[in-house]
Amino acid sequence: MTSTNRKPGAALTVRQLLARATRQLQRGGIRCIQGTASCRDEAATLIWHALGLDHADPAAYARIVAPAERARCEALVHRRIAERMPAAYLLGEAWFCGLPFHVDRRVLIPRSPFAELIEARFAPWMDPGPAPRILEIGTGSGCIAIACALAFPGARVVATDICADALAVAAANVARHGVGGRVQLHRADLYEGVEGCFDLIVSNPPYVPEADLRDRPAELAWEPRGALVGGGPDGLDLVRRIIQGAAGHLRPGGWLAVEVGAGTAALERAFPRLAFLWPEFARGGDGIALVAAGDLAGDNGARGRAGAGQ
Numbered sequence: 187m188t189s190t191n192r193k194p195g196a197a198l199t200v201r202q203l204l205a206r207a208t209r210q211l212q213r214g215g216i217r218c219i220q221g222t223a224s225c226r227d228e229a230a231t232l233i234w235h236a237l238g239l240d241h242a243d244p245a246a247y248a249r250i251v252a253p254a255e256r257a258r259c260e261a262l263v264h265r266r267i268a269e270r271m272p273a274a275y276l277l278g279e280a281w282f283c284g285l286p287f288h289v290d291r292r293v294l295i296p297r298s299p300f301a302e303l304i305e306a307r308f309a310p311w312m313d314p315g316p317a318p319r320i321l322e323i324g325t326g327s328g329c330i331a332i333a334c335a336l337a338f339p340g341a342r343v344v345a346t347d348i349c350a351d352a353l354a355v356a357a358a359n360v361a362r363h364g365v366g367g368r369v370q371l372h373r374a375d376l377y378e379g380v381e382g383c384f385d386l387i388v389s390n391p392p393y394v395p396e397a398d399l400r401d402r403p404a405e406l407a408w409e410p411r412g413a414l415v416g417g418g419p420d421g422l423d424l425v426r427r428i429i430q431g432a433a434g435h436l437r438p439g440g441w442l443a444v445e446v447g448a449g450t451a452a453l454e455r456a457f458p459r460l461a462f463l464w465p466e467f468a469r470g471g472d473g474i475a476l477v478a479a480g481d482l483a484g485d486n487g488a489r490g491r492a493g494a495g496q
């Protein structure tokens with residue numbers, strides 16, 4: 187008997203349940219763009235969380251799923267398809283840099299390629315030293331700020347966000363990871379009220395052009411619009427402001443790392459005299475610009491909006 191013609195409620199192994207859920211998600215036409223790469227990943231995320239399984243335990247696949255457990259998993263898969271709610275919001279949890287974060291509709295679901303830079307402690311691009319002062323702009327769930335604090339145990343991190351609701355989620359995650367003594371959250375429009383200079387400024391700001399959101403997959407509608415849309419026809423208004431403000435907040439030898447997604451060409455046109463570095467990522471994703479403080483100092487090479495290639 188195959189898994190497809192089993193009676194509803196009959197016992198399955200986790201492997202069989204995973205295969206079945208994967209097919210259902212594929213047939214349901216869901217989009218996996220918020221931290222998972224495929225329907226199988228998405229199904230595994232739902233099932234492993236619902237059953238409290240360990241992703242590192244290969245024996246999990248052979249475990250028998252009790253009928254009540256199966257019903258729990260199937261309810262999640264059903265909601266994932268019917269409501270198109272991303273798995274991370276269904277579960278209230280997302281993973282970033284191998285760390286769990288509470289997430290809900292107040293914050294973007296963590297998925298930035300910044301994870302790879304942080305896991306490598308920004309090598310070979312830069313060496314922030316053992317105890318860097320780090321500023322994150324637009325912290326959302328706090329995932330980047332917290333992962334930086336844990337990657338650099340001597341670091342002091344200031345993390346800003348304009349949205350009080352997002353900062354409430356970040357505060358819960360700061361407490362969850364026990365980094366309250368080293369990660370300071372601050373409600374601000376970009377650099378507003380931020381004092382002192384930093385070794386590293388990191389930011390994954392909203393940068394999606396408004397026009398691109400019109401045909402967005404239904405999954406994106408669950409995320410806060412203010413976390414996605416960055417202003418201007420190319421979506422890069424906030425990115426330009428972050429670059430223009432960076433020189434005043436970086437120490438000599440410091441770096442700015444700012445994510446722009448598909449906006450790489452527009453950014454190069456907007457700042458023709460800046461020597462951007464563009465790391466490539468083994469796990470996918472692109473569009474994080476690295477700029478050295480020395481390059482930003484004085485004239486930061488901005489042409490401003492008119493020269494941004496629109």
Ligand SMILES: C[S@@+](CC[C@H](N)C(=O)[O-])C[C@H]1O[C@@H](n2cnc3c(N)ncnc32)[C@H](O)[C@@H]1O
Pocket residue numbers: 293294295296297298323324325326327328329330346347348349352374375376390391392393412413414424
């Ligand atoms: C793309 S999300 C990034 C969240 C998180 N850093 C991550 O990578 O998952 C952008 C965040 O920037 C915040 N934001 C938008 N405009 C801002 C501004 N002018 N100043 C500070 N934060 C802002 C949003 O509220 C949102 O939380």
